[in-house]
Amino acid sequence: MPINIKEKTRTGVINPIFTCQPAGAQYASIGIKDCIPLVHGGQGCCMFIRLLFAQHLKENFDIASSSLHESAAVFGGVPRIEDGVMTLLQRYPHIRTIPIITTCSTETIGDDIEGTIRKLDKRIKEQMPGRKVKLVAMHTPSYSGSQVTGYNEAVEALVRTFATAGVKNEKINVFTGWVNPGDVIEIKHLLAEMGIDGNVLIDTETFDAPTMPDKSAFTYGNTTIEDLTDTANAKGSIVLAKYEGGSAADYLKSEFDVPVAMGHLPIGIKNTDAFIANLAKLSGKPVPKSLVEERGRAIDAMADLAHMFFADKKVALYGDPDLVMALAEFCLEVELKPTLLLFGDDSKQVAKDGRLKELGDKVDYEIEAIWNADLWELEEHIKNNPGDIDIIMGHSKGRYIAIDNKIPMIRVGFPTFDRAGVWKKPVIGYRGTELLAETIANTLFADMEAKHNREWVLNTW
Template identity: 35%
Template sequence: MLEGTTAEIRERKALRVNPAKTCQPIGAMYAALGIHKCMPHSHGSQGCCAYHRSHLTRHHKEPIVATTSSFTEGASVFGGLANLKTAFSNIFSIYNPDIVAVHTTCLSEVIGDDIPTIIKKSTVEGIIPEGKIAIHANTPSFVGSHVTGFANQCEAFVKYLSESTGETKNVINLFPGWVEPADMRELKRLATLVGVEFIMTPDTSDVLDSAMDGKYEMYPEGGTTIDDLKAMGDSFLTLAMGPLASTTAATTLEKKCQVPSQVLELPIGVAATDAYLNALRLAGDTSVPRELERERGRLIDMISDMSQYLHKKKVAIFGDPDNLTSMVSFLVEIGMEPAIVVSGTRGKKWEAKIREICKPVNENVEVRSFSDIHYLHQWVKANPVDLLMGNTYGKFVAKSENLPFVRFGFPILDRVGHRAFPTLGYAGGLRIVEKITDAFLDKRDREDADENIELVL
């Protein structure tokens, strides 16, 4: 099973084997969990919601709370209006959230349920209590990926809640993109050190990595508040990290409330983190503190120290477009050669961007969007590489081809640490270099003859 394929590459137009993505509702659910006292609601069958919850639970090692409209045969034929109204009644009476974020599934999208009208009717009929909020995002699983679902949910928060009072505040908005709770915390730490006031949306730190204090909280203290979501319309600037995950929400806010936006790549590595800090510095008319200059210096020092193990090593990597763009850029920064880059999400412009990034080190890089891990495995068999990077599903390829493997992206189901230690920022760069170098050296220690095992680097 681990061999899985031969080195012969066969083009496939309709079939994906082990796709490097999952479906939109997972992204919408993750975004909703980053809002304080928000209940994500899956408008579809119980099985869809159960899968999305379990996948997020296995990745974050935290119980994921979400509700479902529980479609059966009747709702599948006649529509889910009655199911959703009943769900609203139960959710607000039993779980008492401040806001319910409804996202659709394949089934409700095919039926064509008019979610905005159902929400309006439920509000008029008092099913949604006064002072409570329900919003929706369209997230059909048969198009896009979990990243586009995340983007659609973020846009829905802006559409429904952000408003302008006409009084611009000295605050910037931060859209972090699809990253780990630790990464969101790191983005906030960096902004705080630069001296900028901000609102981050969504914010899963202290929600999906909350501290253990012996008491269960259905709604942990973290997450963006509804008041902050509304106040985003009065900010003077939006910084959106990750073009695919964050541009839509930033653009919608700009059109709705005239808040100018700037789209950045995720700050992975030296140059991308420099760009993020520079944007913060210019926005706040401040300077980058000495503490961050020293963090940057430590990262560059480690890159220099480990360059003998990284230089010209060929890498096969797969994942989400935003994360891949920044990670591939960092691999080029540290002297490595991306050989094949695969994403499960469509994007011809993204393919061109990756080729441009890799041009200085590998003009012949293989770049595939809307592809899968099976294709990557075939390609690697025919074109050996030194390292594999990607989510947990890559472990079978790594074992089959005896490759060092660095887990990166979503989902990571068989390790811990990804939710607690950042990949973004200079601190995240240090961790990436450490993990890559350790993977190389661990493989060498396993395979070297006894007389060749080194005690000291």
């Protein structure tokens, strides 16, 4: 049945699904080793985002702010960038790159970021001879796009700045998109099983920082400047989230002739199979038995749950477009019915995405997809169609809708702060798929018990 794709008609946003573009740029930047981003704007553009990262990951990250005040609106904020960069370089001798992330106010003022970088490059050379640092312009005004486009802009800016032709290697760039550290670990596991030397961008595995005996708990990203430089020399690139890293891979293709496989987030069996097939094709390596077994275990776990507990349950999904589309495909694999998909920004590309049409072609009921949506759309849908949604899947900002309407909710995406350790657990790959199916099942079981709804089934299952 054709999918019903529409834009939210109401003016204004009530309970946004996404945060703003600089959030995506900041998330990509904290994933780079020896890097502290400088957010050029009011303090809140940095502080509120840091707070979200701390809520989600329970870790602190170094992010600087140029901290503009009223005078900058009149005279411009360039001196604040200059002061900010020089202070960072003096205080942190290890820094090798500083992304300069613009915001609503500084894009409106029209501060010349590229010109300021040229001026600063000269100043650093004169005042700090021998100091090697790259300043990277990231333009992320937040009156268009969202955290999704901001992440994409940042990854492209990093690759454009650092990618340099050198000796060709056997590595495969894997652009993960904005996924959790647990997903990155799973991607690295799949690469290791395949015997592939991967260049995972952005590698956030180290976000799970241990507290050491000396009480230090330093959190840093794991993608190095050398990794970014080497992207130009890879055997190929695989993009897992088209809207979050796709343009960086396109740049590598056009500038350095690095082949690109534009894939889907490997959630569910079909999408993980496609990722493994892309890895096998680009590397020329066979799929090992260990992965065939992992796949088999995931299918076994899904079969145990699908028909008995999941069949025909209607699911509302919201979040990043690549995540929502992959989750919807996964739902169909376990007999769940994705019926409402909400995309939280004004990207018309999403509305035209071929994956939505494919989803509609697979089902015999109507799926509604709303772009430029907010969480009020979800609330209204539930209010106007009582009993129509059985499960909500999305980040923690929708928790009150789930609580108020007594609908079981699965936490996925960013930010998830009302359940412990969500960010450590993958939804990607065969093992992530298995874990996701079990998380959904356990959420439903707890709901059955709380509502005394067929909970006796669990005695015999």
